[in-house]
Amino acid sequence: MKVLASLLPGLRDLRTPLTVGYLWLICGWLWFRDALLRRATARGPIADLYALDGVLPSATFLAALTFIAYFLGSIVELDAAGARWIDPIRPNRASWEAVADRFRIRLDEGESLTTERYAAAIAAWNRTAPSRTAKRTTLRTNVSLEELREEQGFAALEAAHPRGWVLAVDGEPESWTLVTIRGRRTIRHVHWRRSLTGRAVDWRGPELPLTDLTVRGLPSLALAALYALRDELPDLATRLLIERPEVFDKYDRLLAEASIRINMFLPVTVLVSTLALRAHWLWWFGLVMCVALLYQGLVQRSRAFAVVLDSVATRLIESPTMVAVEAAQHGDTATGAPATLV
Known part of the structure; x- marks a missing residue:
């Protein structure tokens, strides 16, 4: 179990770029398959690639394709934690309200x-x-x-x-x-x-x-x-890893689930649209699945950040800005230079 627990975080980091890369490769094959040279008509380097089929085992081609998919996926992957423009979409208001209540009490301006x-x-x-x-x-x-x-x-x-x-x-x-x-x-x-x-x-x-x-x-x-x-939320998540690894594991798991769903949304939407245009119009109903996929990803991302916010609200970890302001407000620390009002 310990070996599995140590492998899971790495596997979570691999699956998103790998899945996204394979989806884009499938889309590319649907778009350009008619332009690809066949074995009978291939010449030059393309013919040499076809000739490798009789020399190398199929597992080698699968490994090469997997590497290409991972490389492509890692380039186009969206960082779910760092994409701050997503923050206003489905924020966890309950967690923010809890943190605001704590900050109000600790920084009361009486x-x-x-x-x-x-x-x-x-x-x-x-x-x-x-x-x-x-x-x-x-x-x-x-x-x-x-x-x-x-x-x-x-x-x-x-x-x-x-x-x-x-x-x-x-x-x-x-x-x-x-x-x-x-x-x-x-x-x-x-x-x-x-x-x-x-x-x-x-x-x-x-x-x-x-x-x-x-x-x-x-x-x-x-x-x-x-x-x-x-x-501060991304940095606080790192602090959570150091001070509360069991809580960070929950955050990391939710963020990984959010990342794979949010990143799959665009290639799956393109794939469904391509199939609807080239195969049958009923494929358009697959866009409902794409919207549901994006919605689930946003919900999971909100839950992941709620783990960090709840940790701040319960003081499992502390916001550096909050601690410094509270200390200065109560006169616990002295400023190095005269303070000026803005």
Whole structure:
């Protein structure tokens, strides 16, 4: 059993490129089989290849074909874990909500949080957050609604259909607002809280898979830490391998199941379409199977990342950004340089 357990991860890495490569080879054979030279008409190097049939055993040709299929599949294989553009599709909202609840408690911005501590927490976030997150996200403080209107333009702010406006007696938002401004190439979100000296999180990119009610209750530091967590997930999976290998095995198994389904979707769709065009129109019904295959792959991918998120929520592993921000917020560590507010 130990030998089998050690072999399974390697076999999971082999099967996706091998399967995808064979599927593309089948598609290529259906497309170009009429153009291939036959044994009777072959000349030159092609004839020499046919002559090898009488010299080498069939297993040799099968091994060569398998190598070609694996090589082709490894080139066109999509990395299911690294394809971040898939993240907004079928995210595991329950796991994200659990992590958000933990971050909200640990990074609570109560009255005891001084401006100096908040500045230290911002500096810690800037140091430890992934560069991709830091380039798209900005933590701010002492921001008024008038400043936001001046930056974005009042017309643009009003046309953005902000969510979560809670009007107070003076007609201004009492607690929070989430403004989404869609440009030609980017989507910008501004989460602003009037309380606690007008702290805001400004980011570009897709929203987190959280409800408006959850976002409303999140401190700005917790929201920024969650955005960092989304870019930390691949690295946290590696940490899970080191610290909790039995949990990582579940993640790896689910991700492998997702990878083979997502990668099979395109070649199977092309194969079914080719058969429908060249053989019989009933093959078009096979596209239903292709859609089901893709759906299952997305579900398995979501479950795989849920394993990592649940591990963070239960503190089996820790987000480096979360730990650094929490320590700076509570004064457990000192920053190497004076912190500045953005």
